[in-house]
Amino acid sequence: MTELIKKMNEALAWELRAMNMYAHYAANITGINRLQLSPMFNTEMTESIEHADIVRKGIVQLGGIPVTERDSHPIIHTTDYIEMLNYSLQTEIRASEVYSELLPLIEQTDDLYDSMEQIYLAELKSVEEMRLLVQ
Ligand SMILES: [Fe+2]
Ligand SMILES: [Fe+2]
Numbered sequence: 826m827t828e829l830i831k832k833m834n835e836a837l838a839w840e841l842r843a844m845n846m847y848a849h850y851a852a853n854i855t856g857i858n859r860l861q862l863s864p865m866f867n868t869e870m871t872e873s874i875e876h877a878d879i880v881r882k883g884i885v886q887l888g889g890i891p892v893t894e895r896d897s898h899p900i901i902h903t904t905d906y907i908e909m910l911n912y913s914l915q916t917e918i919r920a921s922e923v924y925s926e927l928l929p930l931i932e933q934t935d936d937l938y939d940s941m942e943q944i945y946l947a948e949l950k951s952v953e954e955m956r957l958l959v960q
Pocket of ligand 2: 843872917920947948951
């Protein structure tokens with residue numbers, strides 16, 4: 826249980842970081858790419874808020890205390906959209922890793938398993954989308 830709560834807090838901290846990073850890039854993207862990438866970064870930001878909410882409530886249900894600080898991995902400021910996409914790809918890869926480490930800690934019959942698996946699949950989808958965008 827403690828290991829599970831710890832891992833869920835790690836996932837929550839990455840979601841809190843992702844919210845900030847995507848909001849930052851949505852605001853800072855300029856030029857013609859702003860038309861498509863600003864809405865995309867905003868969508869990712871909203872998704873991170875939703876994921877954070879699900880994970881946070883799950884931690885409380887398990888009797889844990891959710892973290893309030895984001896993961897300390899730096900959010901790099903840039904105005905270069907390729908760099909933004911590469912940092913986004915790295916973030917999605919890390920998120921998918923954390924959720925893949927989380928799933929084996931949950932009983933597959935548990936409702937929590939389904940909700941965490943859905944988030945994991947959403948992260949994998951984002952990894953593939955970002956991969957296509959950075960090419
Ligand atoms: Fe997420
Ligand atoms: Fe994500």
